[in-house]
Amino acid sequence: MDDAIAVHDLLVDRGGRRVLDGISCTVPRGAVTGLLGPSGSGKTTFMRAVVGVQVVTRGTVTVLGQPAGSPALRHQVGYLTQAPSVYADLTVRENARYFAALHGRGRAEADQAISDVGLTRAAGQLVSTLSGGQRSRASLACALVGEPELVILDEPTVGQDPVLRADLWARFHAMAAAGTTLLVSSHVMDEAARCDRLLLIREGRLIADDSPAAIRAAAGVDDLDEAFLRLIRAGEPGSADATAGREAS
Ligand SMILES: Nc1ncnc2c1ncn2[C@@H]1O[C@H](COP(=O)(O)OP(=O)(O)OP(=O)(O)O)[C@@H](O)[C@H]1O
Numbered sequence: 647m648d649d650a651i652a653v654h655d656l657l658v659d660r661g662g663r664r665v666l667d668g669i670s671c672t673v674p675r676g677a678v679t680g681l682l683g684p685s686g687s688g689k690t691t692f693m694r695a696v697v698g699v700q701v702v703t704r705g706t707v708t709v710l711g712q713p714a715g716s717p718a719l720r721h722q723v724g725y726l727t728q729a730p731s732v733y734a735d736l737t738v739r740e741n742a743r744y745f746a747a748l749h750g751r752g753r754a755e756a757d758q759a760i761s762d763v764g765l766t767r768a769a770g771q772l773v774s775t776l777s778g779g780q781r782s783r784a785s786l787a788c789a790l791v792g793e794p795e796l797v798i799l800d801e802p803t804v805g806q807d808p809v810l811r812a813d814l815w816a817r818f819h820a821m822a823a824a825g826t827t828l829l830v831s832s833h834v835m836d837e838a839a840r841c842d843r844l845l846l847i848r849e850g851r852l853i854a855d856d857s858p859a860a861i862r863a864a865a866g867v868d869d870l871d872e873a874f875l876r877l878i879r880a881g882e883p884g885s886a887d888a889t890a891g892r893e894a895s
Pocket of ligand 1: 665685686687688690691692
């Protein structure tokens with residue numbers, strides 16, 4: 647079982663609209679996979695399906711060999727949502743210790759998680775008094791403190807300065823090197839380039855699933871932004887590729 651996540655023909659409807667439209671893909675273990683796509687393309691919905699909190703219309707999502715959402719996965723999957731999910735009336739340290747205890751971890755792991763996200767100096771501060779970027783790092787510390795095998799991070803670096811973003815990406819790669827699987831969503835192309843593998847979603851469909859180097863090579867350009875634009879345009883109705891696809895089918 648080499649893949650941490652295997653998704654087959656995933657269809658999700660939300661608010662009467664098709665939001666994910668027949669996605670099939672796998673996410674390899676021990677690597678950082680980026681989930682890229684414009685706002686509203688379905689990234690969060692995809693992550694929710696992997697975590698097992700999204701009602702799906704059709705398809706299967708298998709996580710670490712179990713159906714998504716299985717109780718056995720509770721301690722094996724960490725999920726960082728876009729909205730901070732920490733207690734505002736507790737300090738950073740109290741939050742980290744609380745989430746550590748839920749996963750059978752202790753104070754040392756809580757302090758380590760706080761240090762890993764660069765919040766040691768603010769550890770004694772109430773979450774309600776943190777900046778937005780600090781609050782989201784406090785959430786990240788709590789998502790990582792249980793040392794889950796699979797980490798799902800929804801835009802973890804939004805609102806962080808460039809130095810912190812670089813530190814966090816170094817941390818993600820160190821975790822992957824130690825065997826953790828990470829699925830990380832982002833809008834930002836310089837972050838896409840940092841991933842081992844990329845899934846590009848547009849309007850609920852998967853339009854690329856490859857390494858950054860292979861995506862650049864297939865598009866014939868060095869710039870990943872430009873490569874994605876070409877892939878998107880190639881899939882639009884009326885484009886030469888889309889017309890050729892229709893004629894072939
Ligand atoms: N609770 C909901 N009810 C109905 N529609 C929803 C709901 N949540 C999301 N949607 C719709 O589903 C689609 C995909 O949303 P999703 O949040 O998965 O996109 P996203 O790619 O994560 O966007 P962003 O990058 O802006 O976070 C959007 O059209 C959105 O309006």
